Amino acid sequence: MSINAHPELPEFDYVRPATLMEASRFLAEHAGEARPLLGGTDIFVRMRDGFYHDKYLVDVKHLDSTDELSYDPQRGLKLGAGVNMNRVMASPMVQAHYALLAEACRSVASYQLRTRATIVGNICNASPAGDTIGACLVLGGVLNVHGVGGYRQEPLATFFRGPGKTVLQPGDIVTSIEFPPAPAGAAGVYIKLGRNTWSDLSIVGVTVYGYADAGRASGYRFQAALASVAPTPLLVPALEEHLASHPINAEAFRQAARLAQAACSPIDDVRGSARYRKAMVRTLTEKALQMTWKKLGN
């Protein structure tokens, strides 16, 4: 038996609809045999590996406002689905107000790949390892979705259903992701544990985001999101609650890290064992909290 390590793409038809409605209708009419295409950096891998067998790839990069990257102090940040990760990282608005997002993008693959890879593709692929998803979750991302019935919004926090599974229905196209204005002085950290410093998929990924918040007993709000340690990207509400109600100090961070460890349910795979992942979640969450605390000026 011979193994083809470099398979070419199987046959399919490339479709480029003129409008969003045309695209949604086409996708709905061909449910199960068509999928939206952005950068293709997940799709082409999965087609070559024989996991995807779609007859149609429907290019949605050029539709409506999918190319838009805009910021408004009152409304926040809007990233069109077609905006690639290098563009996000290079945006002065993102660097100034959503530095965590740029940091998360920077951890993805390589420069060349990020010329094509998009945040919305990362989200819709719904891998628990998706490196930009944690940042999008803690930043309060909301997806604009166009389906056969028109537009609606889907908060990211309730978007994921399992590995590769989301609330999207046939015909649904995510056109953009929006983030509310970032609280003044907010800071975050993404720690990606891979097999090497750059470019590998994460064994564990820990995102922490925090800011001063007079509405909480501790005076701060902290959130954490975990990658590669559960069937979906995971927010940790227990950590947020603990750090809202306890004075912020080293012991509070230690306990919060234990809560993050308790919240996750990793599996063994080629990149790491479940036991190792659990241990790393605790260590890296504590580290990320301390780093964020420093960035907050403490």
Added chain:
Amino acid sequence: MANHRITLKINGEYEQVDVPSQMTLLQMLRDKLAFTGTKNGCNAGECGACTVLLNGEPVNSCMILAVECQGAEIVTVEGLAQDGVLDPVQQAIIDHGGVQCGFCTPGVLISARALINRNPHPTPDEISEALVGNLCRCTGYLRIVDAIQDAAARQESLAARL
């Protein structure tokens, strides 16, 4: 399955090509147009041997459909030299001995050209980061990084003389 007729500019020349949907930019360049400088190392976005410029930005040509390049401008390694004069990154990589088997070199050169275009004074760390997607199994990268830093300096002194 449908063929698509696309028009694009490759190394400054217009080309009209008929491509099936599933043909990658890499396949079109190598198999249809004989730009064999662009290499196929992994066909999976990992190695960077297939790197070309698409509208000025480096991309893995194995991860893009040819049909997605309708109207685009592509530069391959064959398009780096101008009027028979090597690009500073090409000359520097020769001078520094940054080529061994040479398989990674076309992709490295394209990544280096793109880096210097967006950042005329890259530090060694910035060069290493820009080469994360260009695997080289021979040189150990040091000579490549030196060459790119030197190329940036040479380009600057060239520009100063013009």
